[in-house]
Amino acid sequence: MTAPGGTLTPITAPIADAYLGLVADGDEVGATELIGSLLADGVPAQRIIVDLIGGAQRRVGELWAANQWTVAREHAATAVGERALAAVAARTTVPPRRGRIALACVDGEWHGLPARMLAELLRLDGWRIDFLGANVPGRHLIVHLHQTGPDAVALSCMLPTRLPRAHAAITACRAAGLPVIAGGRGFGPGGRYAQRLGAQAWAATGEEAVTRLATDWPPRNVTDLPLPEDESFLGDEEYTHLARCRPQLIATAMDRLPTVYPPARDYDPVQAESTSEDMGHIADFLAAALYVGEPEIFLDFVSWTAEVLSSRSIPSTALRQGLTLISDQLVDFPTATSMLTTALQSLPRT
The missing domain is CATH 3.40.50.280 (Cobalamin-binding domain)
Known part of the structure; x- marks a missing residue:
């Protein structure tokens, strides 16, 4: 890509840290001012987009996954990133x-x-x-x-x-x-x-x-x-069944959860809703894996979810029970059952 004229000042670590600090603070004015000064100093707009804004967004995702940032803070940071990107667009004409x-x-x-x-x-x-x-x-x-x-x-x-x-x-x-x-x-x-x-x-x-x-x-x-x-395997019988029966799968799993996981008996409405959403994610990633015939889609999701839950001090038992409750309802579907069994075997026993 052709860079604008001027001195090619790189995106150094101190600059990246300063921008991330502004993003973390929700400081749209400060972030756009920093963008303007970098462009004035000759930093190519492409490098600002890829290295600065893109790099900060990757870091924001990591901070959320590690439970260091809330969803609200992550959303606020993304909004600042959008404003910063708009500032780049406003100052460059091609x-x-x-x-x-x-x-x-x-x-x-x-x-x-x-x-x-x-x-x-x-x-x-x-x-x-x-x-x-x-x-x-x-x-x-x-x-x-x-x-x-x-x-x-x-x-x-x-x-x-x-x-x-x-x-x-x-x-x-x-x-x-x-x-x-x-x-x-x-x-x-x-x-x-x-x-x-x-x-x-x-x-x-x-x-x-x-x-x-x-x-x-x-x-x-x-x-x-x-x-x-x-493409004959795309959207086969197992995928179609899972997609159609998703609401019932989630409802049945939530009804049975307090029996197999006693802490769920004391869930407040917010916790219950969050758990229902997690059951939905299990069903959705399993459906995607079935659709394209790639078990790795589901296994990678389970591995990532286990890490996120661990960062929030939630035992893997909760995820294990969720997977089991879905699996128990899909006993007539061998591909889905095989993926769920492999995922269960990958979880640590605690």
């Missing part, structure tokens, strides 16, 4: 010279800041960007594509639980004759789920997406592109 890209988070995906960062990186590289934001229903995305006629579509998916909807969006884009470049952790290590679901390309980072789009992509003739691998 005429569009390449083409037009529609960029959206898939239906149900609310993590919009990473996609917004990509939008600004692409804008800085000369693309005209239609940034559609978070949680874009597939039907509205397709209407926009027919109305505007972009050269390509960029889809962001940060959580694997959104993969079925990502697949629907990718399929619809291809039917409209538009190539899709996918990004986000939800598409798995190396983006292997993206190709399986029909995306023509995947980028691990925003900078990689910029490079890819500036060189050998997007393809000009989507009909000549290879189709994805066999």
